[in-house]
Amino acid sequence: MSKPLLALALSCAFAAHAAGPSTTFADVARHLQAPPPDARPMMRWWWFGPAVVKSELEREILAMKAGGIGGFEIQPVYPMELDDAARGIRNVPYLSPEFLGAVSFANRTGRANGMRVDMTLASGWPYGGPHVTVGEAAARLRQAVVDVPVGAASFALPAVMSGEQPIAAFVGSGVDPASLKLLQVQAGADGRAAIAPADAPRKVVVYIASRTGQQVKRAALGAEGFVLDHLSRKAVDHHLAAVAEPLMKAFGDAPPYAVFSDSLEVYNTDWTDDFAAEFKRRRGYDIVPHLPTVFTGQGPDAPALRRDWALTQTELVNERYLTPIDDWAKQHGTQFRSQTYGEPAVSLSSNRLVALPEGEGPQFREFSFTRLATSAGHLYGRPVISAETWTWLHSPAFAATPLDMKVEADRMLLQGVNQFIGHGWPYTPPGTIEPGYAFYAAAVFNDHNPWWNVMPQVTGYLTRMSWLMRQGEPANQVAVLLPNDDVYAALVPGKVSLSAEMHTHVTPALTAQILDAGQNLDYTDADAVLALGVRHPVLVLPHVTRLAPEVIDKLAAYVRGGGHIVAVGGAPSLAPGYRDAARVSAAVAAKAKALFASPNVRTVAHDDAVGAALQAVLAPDMKLSAQASDVGFVRRKLRDADIYFIANTSNRPVHAQASFAAVRKTAAWIDPDSGRMTAATLPASLDLAPYESRVLVLADALPSAPAPVAATTEIADLGRDWSLRFPGKAQAQRLAALRSWTDDEATRYFSGVATYEKDVELTAAQLRSSRLVLDFGPGTPLESAPKVPAGMRAMFDSPVREAAQVVVNGRLAGAVWHPPYAVDVTGFLQPGRNRIEVRVANLALNALAGHALPDYRLLSARYGQRFVPQDTALIAPQPAGLLGPVKLLGAGQ
Incomplete structure (x- = not known):
């Protein structure tokens, strides 16, 4: 086998654990209890400095594995401390032999433990560094x-x-x-x-x-420098030679599973050295005489000229950045994972040029970078679509909870994500005061969190849902045509980004109309229509005025084949660009007039009329009797079954009847946390706790499953008289009533796991119920929360702060970390005395609040100010422990 083929085989070894997407539910059922490991979430692993030592690298890799994390992406970033020989901290230059040796060690160790290893092809973002001359800078x-x-x-x-x-x-x-x-x-x-x-x-x-003068953001020591010109092949090739090649040598004959490019944040870029010549070659006229029009936006020709100017930038970044890096990755036996949005103005169809599209952002009811990636994956046959997840979760660092993780992850799943890249895991040197390092603007998901005790359950949920959402094929019924040409025409120098401005057409109101009509959606664009046609039963045109005649011809063929179009605001009437605009516009208007004469084309004046127009031509994929806007769904279609992931995205319970467009003979619920199945009837009774999710499978045939049994009858009130033991304390506290341990001065700043213990006397009659549940209470929805400048959080105060393992008579019965806060203890209890232990873990934020924060003055004096910790004014102890009520519930007799 040649070396490139050997490298490719090794890079794909991680994926070999699992077969491709299942086509039948029988195959799905075989994996429900233990999904293949390639669906496990990954973590972005920040190496600060870089100042890492191999013993700690190995410890953290093993911790990730123990927590159910399937791999990591190495991301070297800024120093966190000055060199300190006594503590073994030494910041080594990026790409130095010491750094590359650490990369090699982490790769070998990760692989030896069955983990996926990815590598970003830079330090910080966007790509750049000291090798980028001013002539190759953005x-x-x-x-x-x-x-x-x-x-x-x-x-x-x-x-x-x-x-x-x-x-x-x-x-x-x-x-x-x-x-x-x-x-x-x-x-x-x-x-x-x-x-x-x-x-x-x-x-x-x-x-x-x-x-632009832009410098690499958050660069490691020795990685400082200009951001490279993403429209220059010379600059990109130089970067691959100067940075990517040494990195690949460190991986030896075991290349990374993927190499990574973060979101394109090349601010103010809109030119390159040969732009004028490339523009004339591509557009057929000289842009130079029109520069005042492009720059000022004045005059009737400005939109068409700006469209051509921006489109040329997309073509250049496609051909000179995305394609060469994807080609380079293939040649080196790896794959290119890319967040293909931002500036320069890449398009949805730019994702066809990368092996692994990746999104970012949980905004499932408005225009989303995440849906750009998942839609491209659906269109262009990329079955695994990742998302950078929890980027700004519940600031400040160490405030995020497992429930926060679920709330954002569910919104990613609803958009079609099926691989989580957690943001992230900060490397922390041994001996650092707890809770250790944190990235300047992100949550922390490592084992310095006390609630790490339930991380296997959290990752188990994420893994099972990711794997399920890879099975079969995507089944969204509505596509929205992204009007790239209209957005190009409105862009301005210094801010050339399709993704940043697409919200003006794909509005929150438009997205809400589609979702509330009982549908889920994908995006498409003109390039995809020309290459692939339209595969969805309904296509929505959101205020599209500029469209190429050949695209309209494709839409006419789509309508003749039975497709439906809902156009908001009217028919297209303008040529996309400047050259020969009068003639092309006439052709556009004539073709659009003929197309819009079809009865399969409906025109509505405003976004708020889209839902009714959809319902007139397409039955709801999922129809709820109430609270439709709070519940999202995504469907995967198998040959003999349909799988619906359904999530309550609100902080209040939902009670509704649900009916489905898919017609199958049998139905069953799949528990997302365990994979166990129970029988379902249709229409389905949908009773969801705040932020709860369920999976419904409709199939031609299903294995027999027990009927669900609700435990609602109170058997015993366990809300009083617990003992509470803290680690290292010989004496347990007696609690007449449950309350936060932060109420006590001695434990106000304690972060860790404390054990609640109680002996409960039960009779055989009390245990006769077919189902017994230890219920910790419903929790409390928040009407408003303390202002968090960025990101999202669960608007909910849980009765268990923040997660717990439940042990009954010495046996682990389960964990609680999201609503409903209940553990099935059927079979764990016995007549007579029963010992119940609840091992409650709180936030690391409390310990952080108990000591002074680091002073980075000297660090910034040495290296320049490369970061400012986010929202430190919000650091304060949060309620902790078992707050109650606690009840033992059984099924009604």
């Missing part, structure tokens, strides 16, 4: 305006610095394009240029190819 077009007085025969040219190049100059009475004419400029040795005198003041407007 580029922009800047405008300089020079006032020319009356009668002046010369003027001072704008200063042009390293990395800059004048493109063109114009002269006129102002800066508006109508007043400007192209000016031939000859620079003199004195930095001035001659100009014919005039009897009125004038302005010379000079356009200069410049550099």
Whole structure:
């Protein structure tokens, strides 16, 4: 076997644990209890400095494995401390032999433990570093305006610095394009240029190819430097040679499963050195005479010109950044995982150029970067679609709970995500005061959290749901055409991003109308329509005015084949771009008129009419009798079954009847936490606790499953007279009533696991129930929460702060970490005396609040201020422990 083929085989070994997507439910059923390991969540592993030691790397890898985490992405970032020989802290330069040795060790150790190992091809983001010369740095077009007085025969040219190049100059009475004419400029040795005198003041407007000056964000030691020009093949190739190749050598003959590119945040970029020549080659005309129009946006041709200018940038980033890196990854036996959104203006269909699309953001009821990635995966045959998850979860660091994790993860699942990349896991040197390091603006999901005791249950849920959402095929019934050309036409210099501005067309109201009509949705775009057609029963056009004639031809064929279109605001009428616009616009209008004459095309004036138009042509995929906006779903279709993941996204219970478009003979519920099945009847009675999720399978045939048994009858009130034992304390406290342990000064700042113990006398008659449940109470919805500047959290105060293991008579009965806060103890109890232990874990935030925060003054003096910890003013002890009520419940007799 050749070396590249051997490398590819090794990189795919992690995936070999599991077969491809199941086509029948019988295959699904075989894996419900123990899903394949490749569906386990991963963690972004921050190496600060980098200052890592192999013993701690190994300890943290083993901790990840024990917690049910399936792998990690190595991400070297800024130093957290100055070198300290006594503590073994030494910041080594990025790509130094010491750093590469650590990478090699982590790869070998991770693989030896059956874990997936990914590597970001940079430090910090976006790609860049000290190897990026000013001539390869991210580029922009800047405008300089020079006032020319009356009668002046010369003027001072704008200063042009390293990395800059004048493109063109114009002269006129102002800066508006109508007043400007192209000016031939000859620079003199004195930095001035001659100009014919005039009897009125004038302005010379000079356009200069410049550099953004952006530096790599959160760079490790030795990785500082310019962000590279993502529109330059030369700059990208240089980066691959200078950074990616040394990294791959550290992996040896066992390359990473994937190499990673974070979200494109190349701020202010909109140019590259050969942009004018590339533009003319692609668009068929010269952009230079139109630069004032592009820059100012003034004049009737500005939108069409800006569309062409922005589209050219998309083509360049596709061809010079995404494609070369994907090709390079394949050549090195790995895969390219890319967050393909941001700036430069990549499109949904840009994701076709990467092996592993990745999203970010839990906004399932509005335009979402996550849905960009999942839609592209559905369209272009990428069955595993990841998302960077929990990026801004419940700030400040160490405030996030397992319930917070579930709330955001469920919203990702509803958008089609089936691989979680947790953000993240901070490496922490041995001996660091607890709770250890945290990334400046993110939650922490490592074993420095006391609630790590339930992490196997959390990851078990995430793994099972991820795996289920890979089975069969996606089954969303509605597609929304992203009007890329309309958005391109509205973009401005310095902010060229389709994803940032798409919300003006794909509004929250539009998304809500589709979801509340009982549907889920994908996005598509003109490139996908041309390449693949339209596969969904209904296509929504959200205020689309610019559309190529050939795309309309595809839509006409789609309608002739039985497809339906719901157009918001009217028919397209304009050419996408500038060249030959009058003729093309006439063709667009004529073709659109013919298309819209079809009875399968409906036009509505506003977003709020979309739902009714959908219901007129498409039965709801899931229809609820009440509270539709609080409940989301996503469906996967197998040959003989349909799997619905259903989630209550609100902090209040939901009670509704649910009916489904899929017609099958039998139905069953799958418990997301255990994989156990119980029988279901249709229409289904949907009783969901706050933030609870369920899985319903409709199938032609199902194995027999027991009927669900509700435990609602109180057998014993256990809310009083517990003993509470803290680690290291010889004497247990007696609690007449349950309350937060932060009420006591001695334990206000305690973060850890405390054990509640109680002996309960039960009779045989009390245990006769077919189901027994230890119920810890319903919890309390929050009307409002303390202001968190970024991110999301569960708007809910739980009765168990924050998670617990339940041990009955010495046997682990289960864990509680999300509503409903109950553990099935059937078979664990006995007549007579029973010992119940509840091992409650709280937040690490309490310990953090108990000591002074680090002073980073000297660190910033040494390395520059590379980070500012987020929301430290919000650090305060949070309620902790078993808060009650606690009851033993049984099924009614």
